[in-house]
Amino acid sequence: MESFRKRYATLPRHSLTVCAVLVENPMNLGGLCRTAEAFRLERLVLQDLSLARNRKFRQVAVTTHQWQPLAESSLENLPTWLEQQRQQGYGVVALAVQPGAALLMQATLPQRMVLVLGRELTGIPKDILALCDQTLVIPQYGVVESLNVQTAAAIAIYEYIRQWGMNLTPLE
Amino acid sequence: MESFRKRYATLPRHSLTVCAVLVENPMNLGGLCRTAEAFRLERLVLQDLSLARNRKFRQVAVTTHQWQPLAESSLENLPTWLEQQRQQGYGVVALAVQPGAALLMQATLPQRMVLVLGRELTGIPKDILALCDQTLVIPQYGVVESLNVQTAAAIAIYEYIRQWGMNLTPLE
Numbered sequence A, B: 001m002e003s004f005r006k007r008y009a010t011l012p013r014h015s016l017t018v019c020a021v022l023v024e025n026p027m028n029l030g031g032l033c034r035t036a037e038a039f040r041l042e043r044l045v046l047q048d049l050s051l052a053r054n055r056k057f058r059q060v061a062v063t064t065h066q067w068q069p070l071a072e073s074s075l076e077n078l079p080t081w082l083e084q085q086r087q088q089g090y091g092v093v094a095l096a097v098q099p100g101a102a103l104l105m106q107a108t109l110p111q112r113m114v115l116v117l118g119r120e121l122t123g124i125p126k127d128i129l130a131l132c133d134q135t136l137v138i139p140q141y142g143v144v145e146s147l148n149v150q151t152a153a154a155i156a157i158y159e160y161i162r163q164w165g166m167n168l169t170p171l172e
Helices: A002-009 A026-038 A049-053 A055-061 A078-087 A149-164 B002-009 B026-038 B049-053 B055-061 B078-087 B149-164
Strands: A014-019 A041-046 A070-072 A091-095 A113-116 A134-137 B014-019 B041-046 B070-072 B091-095 B113-116 B134-137
Touching: A014 A078, A014 A149, A026 A041, A026 A049, A026 A055, A026 A149, A026 B149, A041 A049, A049 A055, A049 A070, A078 A091, A078 A113, A091 A149, A113 A149, A149 B026, A149 B149, B014 B078, B014 B149, B026 B041, B026 B049, B026 B055, B026 B149, B041 B049, B049 B055, B049 B070, B078 B091, B078 B113, B091 B149, B113 B149
Parallel strands: A014 A041, A014 A113, A041 A070, A091 A113, A091 A134, B014 B041, B014 B113, B041 B070, B091 B113, B091 B134
Antiparallel strands: none
Protein backbone atom coordinates (compact mmCIF):
# COMPACT_ATOMS: atom_id res chain seq x y z
CA MET A 1 0.00 0.00 0.00
CA GLU A 2 2.78 2.43 0.92
CA SER A 3 4.63 1.84 -2.35
CA PHE A 4 1.38 2.22 -4.28
CA ARG A 5 0.76 5.51 -2.50
CA LYS A 6 4.25 6.77 -3.41
CA ARG A 7 3.92 5.73 -7.02
CA TYR A 8 0.43 7.18 -7.26
CA ALA A 9 1.66 10.54 -5.98
CA THR A 10 4.00 10.81 -8.99
CA LEU A 11 1.29 10.28 -11.63
CA PRO A 12 0.24 13.29 -13.69
CA ARG A 13 -3.03 14.98 -12.74
CA HIS A 14 -5.45 17.04 -14.82
CA SER A 15 -4.70 20.78 -14.53
CA LEU A 16 -8.17 21.59 -13.24
CA THR A 17 -8.63 23.14 -9.80
CA VAL A 18 -12.15 23.09 -8.36
CA CYS A 19 -12.74 26.14 -6.18
CA ALA A 20 -15.47 25.21 -3.69
CA VAL A 21 -14.77 28.03 -1.25
CA LEU A 22 -18.37 29.26 -1.60
CA VAL A 23 -19.98 25.80 -1.28
CA GLU A 24 -21.38 25.29 2.19
CA ASN A 25 -23.02 21.86 2.48
CA PRO A 26 -20.56 19.17 3.66
CA MET A 27 -22.40 16.50 1.63
CA ASN A 28 -21.95 18.54 -1.55
CA LEU A 29 -18.28 19.03 -0.67
CA GLY A 30 -17.88 15.29 -0.09
CA GLY A 31 -19.52 14.60 -3.44
CA LEU A 32 -17.15 17.07 -5.11
CA CYS A 33 -14.19 15.29 -3.51
CA ARG A 34 -15.37 11.93 -4.89
CA THR A 35 -15.82 13.37 -8.38
CA ALA A 36 -12.51 15.28 -8.32
CA GLU A 37 -10.70 12.09 -7.33
CA ALA A 38 -12.38 10.03 -10.03
CA PHE A 39 -11.00 12.45 -12.65
CA ARG A 40 -7.64 12.88 -10.87
CA LEU A 41 -7.91 16.66 -10.63
CA GLU A 42 -5.02 18.63 -9.23
CA ARG A 43 -6.84 20.39 -6.39
CA LEU A 44 -10.13 20.81 -4.59
CA VAL A 45 -10.15 24.09 -2.65
CA LEU A 46 -12.26 24.45 0.50
CA GLN A 47 -12.77 27.48 2.67
CA ASP A 48 -11.55 25.43 5.61
CA LEU A 49 -9.67 22.14 5.45
CA SER A 50 -11.36 20.98 8.64
CA LEU A 51 -14.55 20.53 6.56
CA ALA A 52 -12.92 17.39 5.17
CA ARG A 53 -13.08 15.87 8.65
CA ASN A 54 -16.84 16.37 8.84
CA ARG A 55 -18.74 13.09 9.20
CA LYS A 56 -21.15 13.86 6.35
CA PHE A 57 -18.30 14.90 4.07
CA ARG A 58 -16.57 11.57 4.67
CA GLN A 59 -19.76 9.58 4.21
CA VAL A 60 -20.21 10.95 0.70
CA ALA A 61 -16.50 11.15 -0.19
CA VAL A 62 -16.13 7.45 0.72
CA THR A 63 -12.32 7.22 1.00
CA THR A 64 -11.43 9.67 -1.77
CA HIS A 65 -10.24 12.37 0.66
CA GLN A 66 -7.19 10.16 1.24
CA TRP A 67 -6.19 10.58 -2.40
CA GLN A 68 -7.57 13.90 -3.60
CA PRO A 69 -5.21 16.87 -3.00
CA LEU A 70 -7.10 19.50 -1.01
CA ALA A 71 -6.22 23.16 -0.51
CA GLU A 72 -7.70 26.03 1.46
CA SER A 73 -8.65 29.65 0.89
CA SER A 74 -10.74 31.69 3.26
CA LEU A 75 -13.72 33.60 1.94
CA GLU A 76 -12.03 36.95 2.66
CA ASN A 77 -8.95 35.85 0.78
CA LEU A 78 -10.83 34.52 -2.25
CA PRO A 79 -10.29 37.61 -4.49
CA THR A 80 -6.54 37.57 -3.76
CA TRP A 81 -6.38 33.81 -4.24
CA LEU A 82 -8.13 34.06 -7.63
CA GLU A 83 -5.71 36.78 -8.74
CA GLN A 84 -2.78 34.57 -7.70
CA GLN A 85 -4.14 31.71 -9.80
CA ARG A 86 -4.44 34.00 -12.80
CA GLN A 87 -0.86 35.15 -12.36
CA GLN A 88 0.18 31.51 -12.32
CA GLY A 89 -1.43 31.06 -15.74
CA TYR A 90 -4.84 29.68 -14.86
CA GLY A 91 -8.01 30.68 -16.65
CA VAL A 92 -10.68 31.43 -14.06
CA VAL A 93 -14.09 30.09 -15.12
CA ALA A 94 -17.29 30.68 -13.14
CA LEU A 95 -20.19 28.23 -13.36
CA ALA A 96 -23.41 30.15 -12.79
CA VAL A 97 -26.98 30.63 -13.96
CA GLN A 98 -26.37 34.17 -15.12
CA PRO A 99 -27.81 36.31 -17.94
CA GLY A 100 -25.29 36.56 -20.73
CA ALA A 101 -23.33 33.50 -19.69
CA ALA A 102 -22.02 31.34 -22.56
CA LEU A 103 -23.17 27.73 -22.87
CA LEU A 104 -20.74 25.26 -21.33
CA MET A 105 -20.75 23.00 -24.40
CA GLN A 106 -19.94 25.88 -26.73
CA ALA A 107 -17.00 27.22 -24.73
CA THR A 108 -13.33 26.50 -25.30
CA LEU A 109 -11.99 25.78 -21.85
CA PRO A 110 -8.49 26.78 -20.75
CA GLN A 111 -6.12 23.86 -20.28
CA ARG A 112 -5.04 25.25 -16.91
CA MET A 113 -8.35 26.08 -15.32
CA VAL A 114 -9.89 27.12 -12.03
CA LEU A 115 -13.59 26.26 -11.88
CA VAL A 116 -15.40 28.59 -9.46
CA LEU A 117 -18.60 27.18 -7.92
CA GLY A 118 -21.29 29.15 -6.15
CA ARG A 119 -23.27 28.93 -2.93
CA GLU A 120 -26.11 26.41 -2.89
CA LEU A 121 -28.89 28.98 -2.82
CA THR A 122 -27.45 32.26 -3.97
CA GLY A 123 -24.68 31.27 -6.40
CA ILE A 124 -21.59 33.41 -6.93
CA PRO A 125 -21.61 36.98 -5.54
CA LYS A 126 -21.23 39.73 -8.16
CA ASP A 127 -17.84 40.92 -6.90
CA ILE A 128 -16.41 37.41 -7.33
CA LEU A 129 -18.04 36.95 -10.75
CA ALA A 130 -16.34 40.18 -11.84
CA LEU A 131 -12.96 38.59 -11.09
CA CYS A 132 -13.57 35.60 -13.38
CA ASP A 133 -12.38 35.45 -17.00
CA GLN A 134 -15.62 33.88 -18.22
CA THR A 135 -18.98 32.74 -16.89
CA LEU A 136 -20.50 29.54 -18.24
CA VAL A 137 -23.96 28.09 -17.81
CA ILE A 138 -25.41 24.61 -18.29
CA PRO A 139 -28.62 24.96 -20.34
CA GLN A 140 -31.66 24.07 -18.26
CA TYR A 141 -35.18 23.46 -19.44
CA GLY A 142 -37.15 22.73 -16.29
CA VAL A 143 -39.50 24.48 -13.92
CA VAL A 144 -37.27 24.13 -10.88
CA GLU A 145 -34.37 25.97 -12.35
CA SER A 146 -31.32 24.69 -10.62
CA LEU A 147 -29.13 21.66 -10.72
CA ASN A 148 -27.50 20.63 -7.48
CA VAL A 149 -24.06 22.34 -7.27
CA GLN A 150 -22.23 19.04 -7.06
CA THR A 151 -24.10 17.69 -10.09
CA ALA A 152 -23.48 20.87 -12.09
CA ALA A 153 -19.80 20.78 -11.16
CA ALA A 154 -19.51 17.14 -12.29
CA ILE A 155 -20.95 18.13 -15.67
CA ALA A 156 -18.45 20.99 -16.05
CA ILE A 157 -15.58 18.71 -15.00
CA TYR A 158 -16.70 16.17 -17.62
CA GLU A 159 -16.71 18.89 -20.28
CA TYR A 160 -13.13 19.77 -19.25
CA ILE A 161 -12.12 16.09 -19.51
CA ARG A 162 -13.85 15.85 -22.88
CA GLN A 163 -11.68 18.72 -24.12
CA TRP A 164 -8.46 18.07 -22.21
CA GLY A 165 -8.59 14.56 -20.71
CA MET A 166 -5.40 12.50 -20.78
CA ASN A 167 -5.21 9.21 -22.51
CA LEU A 168 -4.13 7.31 -19.48
CA THR A 169 -3.27 3.68 -19.19
CA PRO A 170 -5.30 2.33 -16.30
CA LEU A 171 -3.53 1.60 -13.04
CA GLU A 172 -2.80 -2.06 -12.52
CA MET B 1 -50.40 28.15 -11.30
CA GLU B 2 -53.01 25.83 -12.80
CA SER B 3 -52.77 27.52 -16.20
CA PHE B 4 -48.97 27.39 -16.00
CA ARG B 5 -49.19 23.69 -15.22
CA LYS B 6 -51.44 23.07 -18.24
CA ARG B 7 -49.24 25.06 -20.57
CA TYR B 8 -46.10 23.42 -19.25
CA ALA B 9 -47.55 19.97 -19.92
CA THR B 10 -47.79 20.79 -23.64
CA LEU B 11 -44.14 21.79 -24.04
CA PRO B 12 -41.84 19.39 -25.93
CA ARG B 13 -39.54 17.21 -23.85
CA HIS B 14 -36.19 15.64 -24.73
CA SER B 15 -36.62 12.06 -25.99
CA LEU B 16 -34.42 10.60 -23.30
CA THR B 17 -35.82 8.09 -20.80
CA VAL B 18 -33.72 7.40 -17.72
CA CYS B 19 -34.17 3.81 -16.55
CA ALA B 20 -33.39 3.73 -12.82
CA VAL B 21 -35.09 0.39 -12.16
CA LEU B 22 -31.82 -1.02 -10.76
CA VAL B 23 -30.99 2.04 -8.62
CA GLU B 24 -31.81 1.39 -4.98
CA ASN B 25 -30.92 4.41 -2.86
CA PRO B 26 -33.85 6.87 -2.52
CA MET B 27 -31.45 9.82 -2.31
CA ASN B 28 -29.86 8.86 -5.62
CA LEU B 29 -33.34 8.48 -7.13
CA GLY B 30 -34.34 11.89 -5.82
CA GLY B 31 -31.17 13.37 -7.30
CA LEU B 32 -31.96 11.74 -10.64
CA CYS B 33 -35.45 13.24 -10.54
CA ARG B 34 -34.01 16.72 -9.98
CA THR B 35 -31.56 16.32 -12.86
CA ALA B 36 -34.17 14.78 -15.22
CA GLU B 37 -36.49 17.69 -14.53
CA ALA B 38 -33.78 20.29 -15.10
CA PHE B 39 -33.25 18.88 -18.60
CA ARG B 40 -36.97 18.26 -19.23
CA LEU B 41 -36.54 14.56 -19.99
CA GLU B 42 -39.54 12.55 -21.07
CA ARG B 43 -39.46 9.87 -18.35
CA LEU B 44 -37.70 8.66 -15.24
CA VAL B 45 -38.46 4.97 -14.68
CA LEU B 46 -38.44 3.54 -11.16
CA GLN B 47 -38.98 -0.04 -10.06
CA ASP B 48 -41.81 1.17 -7.85
CA LEU B 49 -43.57 4.53 -8.08
CA SER B 50 -44.07 4.55 -4.33
CA LEU B 51 -40.32 5.27 -4.05
CA ALA B 52 -41.17 8.82 -5.10
CA ARG B 53 -43.12 9.24 -1.86
CA ASN B 54 -40.06 8.36 0.22
CA ARG B 55 -38.99 11.20 2.52
CA LYS B 56 -35.35 11.08 1.44
CA PHE B 57 -36.34 11.02 -2.23
CA ARG B 58 -38.39 14.18 -1.77
CA GLN B 59 -35.69 15.91 0.24
CA VAL B 60 -33.23 15.59 -2.63
CA ALA B 61 -35.77 15.99 -5.46
CA VAL B 62 -36.90 19.28 -3.91
CA THR B 63 -40.22 19.77 -5.72
CA THR B 64 -39.20 18.33 -9.10
CA HIS B 65 -41.31 15.15 -8.66
CA GLN B 66 -44.34 17.38 -9.26
CA TRP B 67 -43.10 18.13 -12.77
CA GLN B 68 -40.98 15.21 -13.92
CA PRO B 69 -43.00 12.41 -15.62
CA LEU B 70 -42.32 9.15 -13.77
CA ALA B 71 -43.00 5.59 -14.93
CA GLU B 72 -42.62 2.16 -13.41
CA SER B 73 -41.20 -1.22 -14.37
CA SER B 74 -40.62 -4.05 -11.93
CA LEU B 75 -37.22 -5.74 -11.86
CA GLU B 76 -38.71 -8.98 -13.21
CA ASN B 77 -40.31 -7.13 -16.08
CA LEU B 78 -37.19 -5.15 -17.01
CA PRO B 79 -36.09 -7.40 -19.93
CA THR B 80 -39.60 -7.23 -21.45
CA TRP B 81 -39.80 -3.49 -20.83
CA LEU B 82 -36.46 -2.89 -22.55
CA GLU B 83 -37.57 -4.94 -25.55
CA GLN B 84 -40.78 -2.88 -25.75
CA GLN B 85 -38.74 0.32 -25.80
CA ARG B 86 -36.61 -1.01 -28.61
CA GLN B 87 -39.69 -1.92 -30.62
CA GLN B 88 -40.91 1.63 -30.11
CA GLY B 89 -37.73 2.90 -31.74
CA TYR B 90 -35.52 3.68 -28.74
CA GLY B 91 -31.82 2.94 -28.67
CA VAL B 92 -31.00 1.25 -25.36
CA VAL B 93 -27.71 2.50 -23.90
CA ALA B 94 -26.12 1.08 -20.75
CA LEU B 95 -23.83 3.22 -18.58
CA ALA B 96 -21.33 0.91 -16.90
CA VAL B 97 -17.68 0.47 -15.97
CA GLN B 98 -17.22 -2.52 -18.23
CA PRO B 99 -14.26 -3.85 -20.22
CA GLY B 100 -14.75 -3.07 -23.90
CA ALA B 101 -17.24 -0.27 -23.28
CA ALA B 102 -16.91 2.73 -25.61
CA LEU B 103 -16.10 6.15 -24.17
CA LEU B 104 -19.19 8.29 -23.61
CA MET B 105 -17.67 11.33 -25.34
CA GLN B 106 -16.79 9.33 -28.44
CA ALA B 107 -20.22 7.75 -28.91
CA THR B 108 -22.98 8.91 -31.21
CA LEU B 109 -26.07 8.75 -29.06
CA PRO B 110 -29.49 7.79 -30.45
CA GLN B 111 -31.97 10.65 -30.57
CA ARG B 112 -34.63 8.45 -28.94
CA MET B 113 -32.71 6.91 -26.11
CA VAL B 114 -33.18 4.84 -22.99
CA LEU B 115 -30.28 5.27 -20.55
CA VAL B 116 -29.94 2.18 -18.34
CA LEU B 117 -28.28 2.78 -14.95
CA GLY B 118 -26.87 0.13 -12.63
CA ARG B 119 -27.06 -0.77 -8.96
CA GLU B 120 -24.98 1.37 -6.61
CA LEU B 121 -22.48 -1.35 -5.74
CA THR B 122 -22.73 -4.03 -8.40
CA GLY B 123 -23.73 -2.14 -11.56
CA ILE B 124 -25.81 -3.72 -14.31
CA PRO B 125 -26.25 -7.53 -14.26
CA LYS B 126 -24.85 -9.35 -17.31
CA ASP B 127 -28.25 -10.53 -18.57
CA ILE B 128 -29.50 -6.93 -18.68
CA LEU B 129 -26.28 -5.65 -20.30
CA ALA B 130 -26.78 -8.25 -23.03
CA LEU B 131 -30.13 -6.65 -23.87
CA CYS B 132 -28.63 -3.19 -24.44
CA ASP B 133 -27.58 -1.90 -27.86
CA GLN B 134 -24.38 -0.36 -26.55
CA THR B 135 -22.45 0.05 -23.32
CA LEU B 136 -20.74 3.34 -22.58
CA VAL B 137 -18.25 4.28 -19.89
CA ILE B 138 -17.10 7.60 -18.45
CA PRO B 139 -13.29 7.57 -18.34
CA GLN B 140 -12.03 7.53 -14.77
CA TYR B 141 -8.52 8.14 -13.55
CA GLY B 142 -8.71 7.75 -9.79
CA VAL B 143 -7.91 5.18 -7.14
CA VAL B 144 -11.49 4.83 -5.90
CA GLU B 145 -12.89 3.77 -9.21
CA SER B 146 -16.49 4.77 -9.20
CA LEU B 147 -18.52 7.88 -9.62
CA ASN B 148 -21.79 8.06 -7.73
CA VAL B 149 -24.57 6.70 -9.98
CA GLN B 150 -26.51 9.95 -9.88
CA THR B 151 -23.39 11.94 -10.80
CA ALA B 152 -22.49 9.55 -13.62
CA ALA B 153 -26.06 9.70 -14.95
CA ALA B 154 -26.01 13.52 -14.93
CA ILE B 155 -22.84 13.44 -17.04
CA ALA B 156 -24.43 11.05 -19.56
CA ILE B 157 -27.59 13.18 -19.68
CA TYR B 158 -25.44 16.26 -20.36
CA GLU B 159 -23.69 14.41 -23.20
CA TYR B 160 -27.13 13.61 -24.67
CA ILE B 161 -28.15 17.29 -24.37
CA ARG B 162 -24.86 18.33 -25.95
CA GLN B 163 -25.71 16.16 -28.96
CA TRP B 164 -29.50 16.53 -29.09
CA GLY B 165 -30.52 19.40 -26.85
CA MET B 166 -33.31 21.69 -28.03
CA ASN B 167 -32.76 25.35 -28.53
CA LEU B 168 -35.52 26.41 -26.22
CA THR B 169 -36.69 29.83 -25.39
CA PRO B 170 -36.76 30.10 -21.63
CA LEU B 171 -40.12 30.06 -19.85
CA GLU B 172 -41.26 33.48 -18.78
